[in-house]
Amino acid sequence: MISPILASLALASALISQDLLIRDAIIVSPNVAISEMPLDVRVENGRITAIGEDLVALASETELNAAGLYLTPGLIDSHVHLGGNGGLRGDMVEENIALVRAYRRQEPRSYLYWGFTTLLDLTRSRPFVDHWNGLELSSQLHACRAAPYANGYGMMFEPEEYRYEAPYYIHDPDVAQSIPAEHDPAEHTPEAVVGRIADDGDAICIKTFHEPGFGGLFDFNTAPTEVLDRVAREAETRGLFNLLHATSLLSWHTAVEARAHVMAHGLWHWDQLNGAQVNPETELPAQIEDLLDATIENGITVQLTTGAIHGEVALYDVDFLTSDALAATLPRELITWHSGPQGGWFRDNLERIADDNPVVVENFLGHAPTGEPGETSRAALRRVIAVGRYLHANGAELVLASDTPSSPTYTNAPGLHGYQEMLTMEQMDMIPSEVLAAATINNARLLGLEDEIGSVEVGKQADLLLLSEDPRNEISDMGSIRWVILDGRPVQREYLSAGN
Template identity: 40%
Template structure:
């Protein structure tokens, strides 16, 4: 994901949403669906006090505690709030970095709606994997209604590697404050940017000081016209692994190829922040080659967190997908003004980069190979019950095909079609994410003492993936909001 710096215009982007304050709330007559007790989906009740779960009752419940606000769940399903562990909060889908940072009124409208769009689809917690402007994080946290926000701080980027390579050589070192040098990968560096201040220890310390819960790294040789970027050596990655462990953080690695995931698994990364859509010399092989299976077996055995991020490619396909912009679901998560702009010649600026001169049908067809490979990998890992951790990569690039909240729901649908069971998807978006990112003392299940981040759904997420589009009520730290009030087109 390309980082950018956003100016202070976002300071005013706060939008009030009708909500009930976090007091004492008794939610009764609900079926409890919690990932640590999937064998016990039964009618019960939950007491919220001071934004936390104070009591969980399974089976027939007694009367509401004195003074509590009573919520009749009408026999619907109460679940933990969802966690999306791969977002990029600074970027405006469909806009260039420069336009998103310009103070454009369309960008302002997007940022006002942003927190509500995640909540609309039940994502009460998000993790930003690569912060380029901490002001964005702070302003989002100060919004009247917003998901819990965690982050990995500034990513540890190899000098002149991905994603520094998106910037001109004379600007890229100013844009990335946490770059690293690897003696095994010599590269040209301007004199004023001294290696001594950019050791692995210093980089991890910057992340910790900024409040990051994870450290983000990359193994990416490039794509398009630039396929020879420097990558970390095993020795340098081992330094990062050791420093991250000492700091008590989670090591996340951008790795979307067989080569990259082999490297990251050998180096004991905690999370692979992408699916494997590039198999290198194995791309044309039918089925799942033995070499791929052997790597996937290691991922399972090491309990490496795995984010398939299938919506990355589907997000690019939006520019050649007939009727994409007419989908009513877009109106729920994007302001009308921005949605209308997407259809203009200016709003279509990114399409030539996606199509590279090919006709729409050819572009659609060209993505079938990577998607086939991703589906095969997901199906195999699902069959072995791998440690899937849900992440949508929203937005993965300047495409308008990855919209907040909706992108997560569509990721779930793609994962289910690829072979993940409904229980695996539910665990990936709740307890697996919480445990892998060391947040399970606070989030991920309906248990006493945890934050009251909860969803009331009409349909059980264990019965149909469409349940994630049946949310009725959202609680964040005990604050209750009707889903309909979160929509961009709410009046």
């Protein structure tokens, strides 16, 4: 299938920049007419320069025989948090530092293993992003900056002594007495904060938050609509976009009124509607349908991040830890640790929180708990799938956004979590080509990179995947990657596996 020379090149370093001629691939891509005819794709200096039948190989080119394979754009995940601890709790890191190191070494490879060639991290600093982008093998990383509201979610878990060292928090006069005097409120208006982020020059977006406290578990300070609106307007003026963290009815309402550009998270806290009658057709209460209509009318792009919930449900899947998919994604010693006595800490933690907060649980479910394991997570997943189905059916702009890791646990594994997000989109009645668009061209548009990536077209960067199965049949076929082509450099998928 491939020339031995190319295979050894790919396995040896995978990095030699080379002009490439991909032979006889069937192209499956947004913006490209469906065709069963195999075509050749020429890549020069990391760009696609020609697509056609029987292109004549140039002396400088390496040929990659892709007969029988399907060529798609590389995938884009617009909501990740890189450089985590591999599912270890903060206080467990020190005594298991080798595991955390192994995780961080594998993390960039796992995103590529699952086909993600471009990522957007919502909070990482410029040094981290530069480091990541300088690795031999890593997805192209773009960054957002977080602008939390004073004493709100996003800064409340930081110790009070350091909390206000965060350079981009937004001032709230109502909590001024808790803010040390050296921090000038004039430096923390929405305009000042957005201005500093824009002047820093490396972020493409700003994350704000509206989080009252996860359905009653906490009581966080939340920004008024007017403040969030000012952030979004100033971001627009400065050429950035604004993602607003929102998971509840109240927060989604606020985000719609504040005219945020991106809704970060699905709507799974239905507040006073948790127990409401639903429309049997849509499984949604009428008021939620109205809110989703307003979201669509305002042109808000939606990141459903169902993985945040699915990752909790998967904690009850006994086969997940022993799956081939996980073995390819996390270092073996880390999986062994998660299979051991300490590995269940996160699930235990969730269950303890539920046990300690019966009123919150009952409010969330809208009825008394039945005792089913992970019942709140399962209810949340049903809600977010119903929300996604409605949004999709009514023309919302949905983008693939996995929020990896949304929780510090092994079920939020890099790349695999994004793949799972695509499978969940299929449950929202999205056909495979729509899921592929959400994971490629829609995200490219969001990132302002639609002329660079997101489809297999002449002029675009050669971030591409070769699959053995046709992903137009079932989106799970996106798991049949054979080659990842990164900026024109082909890498065999197996080379990226954690099991390698």
